[in-house]
Amino acid sequence: MEVNAQNIKQLRQERAWTQQHLADACGLSLRTVQRAENYGNCSLDTLQALASVFEVEIVQLKLVPPPRPDNDSELPEVDQTLKYKVGGLVAAALILGFTGGYLAAAGAG
The missing domain is CATH 1.20.5 (Single alpha-helices involved in coiled-coils or other helix-helix interfaces)
Known part of the structure; x- marks a missing residue:
């Protein structure tokens, strides 16, 4: 699933957390957090864990698709x-x- 990597990184940095701290808080591996922040993709379970730890709605972490052309x-x-x-x-x-x-x-x- 594509996620907004910049939002995830920003939410983590606002809390002054390291990627390892975020991984531990979510019960994820460091590599999973790095993949979400660097490449903007993760599983739905990972997305739910991140949203829960950040106390935000999942939609805040999902990547908004670019606007479609007007046909x-x-x-x-x-x-x-x-x-x-x-x-x-x-x-x-x-x-x-x-x-x-x-x-x-x-x-x-």
Whole structure:
């Protein structure tokens, strides 16, 4: 299971614990703690032990998956091109609308 190695290390350092102290507190081997901190992976049992010792929820130690793309990569290239052209036309219309309103107001004064 992938875990947030930086969070684990930070929680340990905030308590001024060595990796060996954390391992002893969790009933884990030193190598298991090192693997969690250095490589960001461990078993669910290890994750539960760490969360228990740190007195935090498991979700605080799990790695948050990166955001998924908005399916643009799944669209055919023609559709993506059309999408950007339409977006550009909308932006141009907005700019011209604001500019036209400003020019009309300036000319009336």
